[in-house]
Amino acid sequence: EPEVTQTPSHQVTQMGQEVILRCVPISNHLYFYWYRQILGQKVEFLVSFYNNEISEKSEIFDDQFSVERPDGSNFTLKIRSTKLEDSAMYFCASTQDRLTDTQYFGPGTRLTVL
């Protein structure tokens, strides 16, 4: 069964460093998402992406964040200058139809900012 994959599974970085989290969505899906979950808290939406542009972003997704689909398979989340409070599990998700279909989530990348 097709699945969303994410790399790395765990990333440790120093405050102020840039990180890039990578995702490979399911191949025939058209809508892509990033969510995050701070330890012990609920999953929060960051951004949605369709047709090579951002379709919606939350208040969390400020200028430090950017997303890109550099080729036909990868979907990346970049954090330019990490802060301690960016430490969280980051999930990528994809779906074929944003209104009717399931969003399938990847296994997540645990980001630790020291």
Added chain:
Amino acid sequence: SQQGEEDPQALSIQEGENATMNCSYKTSINNLQWYRQNSGRGLVHLILIRSNEREKHSGRLRVTLDTSKKSSSLLITASRAADTASYFCATLRGSTLGRLYFGRGTQLTVWP
């Protein structure tokens, strides 16, 4: 802002018993999805129920949706120790661009 809210926050049962978790939300929805998360791991999709559906089954899972009460329930029958996990509901609003709103989840513990 609209958010799913699950109750109970924690549920502890014996193997073989049924587990019922509830979810409430505040605005109209397009669909509601239930996910499972093992400790520190990814989100596994369990079941999706659309706003025009009232009940759905998948194996040992039964989901109901009451749009008049803005609530949903997830029933796991004949629970197993392997069902121990956190369970989240996530709602998709009618006017959304696909953003899911998650609740805080129910931590289910099934004792062997």
